[in-house]
Amino acid sequence: KLDVHNQVLLTLMRLRLELLVVNLAFRFEISVSLTSKVFHFWIEVLAGFSRDYLVMWLPQETILATRPAVFTDFPNTTCIADCFEVFVDRAQNMLKRGCSFSPYKSHNTAKVLHVIAPNGFIMFISKAYGGRASDKFITLDSGLLKYLLPGDEVLADKGFTIADILPYGVKLSLPSFRRKKQQLSEAEVVFSRRLSKVRIHVERSICRMKCFRFLKYIPSPVFAKVNCVDNILVVIAGLCNLQPSLIKEGEQS
DSSP states (O other): OOOHHHHHHHHHHHHHHOOOHHHHHHHHTOOHHHHHHHHHHHHHHHHHHIIIIISOOOOHHHHHHTOOGGGTTOTTEEEEEEEEEEEEOOOSSHHHHHHHEETTTTEEEEEEEEEEOTTSOEEEEOOOEETTSOHHHHHHHHTGGGGOOTTOEEEOOTTOOOGGGSOTTOEEEOOOOOSTTOOOOHHHHHHHHHHHHHHHHHHHHHHHHHTSGGGGEEOHHHHHSTTHHHHHHHHHHHHHHTSOOSSOHHHHO
């Protein structure tokens, strides 16, 4: 048997290093079946703790008080949103395989909505959707919209076209892009550069999550287990929130 400390260590090692269950069983001198049970048990426990204490929507006053100076051009920014994808095994079921096939990645993936505060804190992480799901569908289905209030501003990439489903009074800011081969105006270019400068933080946050090598490729047994991937995502998001701020010191003041 393992004590609690080593059980948690085993779980974190699998998330961070993507060690196989067989490998962990050998390292901790326990059976493969017990290793799997320990991992799934602690993922559920840590996910519950993360949802209650580590990954939460910050109050408006906290967002305002902790907004870095780099957001001067976007003073009403409440959050920065983006989706990322994780490779998964091809499902045996043809319907499930089609739902998880990503046209963007040309591979079967799980797609996740990732939302951070201007200070880099992960406030919202959706459940895992099939790679074919659109950004708009995930935004609508995930429950993100209930957190947005009139006067809020959401920053996103140019493909994140969700303006028509946002609550009344919520502004969506996207980089300008060319339509019908028309050249962008000088003002649009300047705006896009300023937006990209602050939107980069959500990409850095996603990269931090993907440092947990378990998210490089999710095996079939884990992806097939109900809520397992969703729990893993929120645990990793919570662990990322315990790390030092990803906003550089020069951008804070």
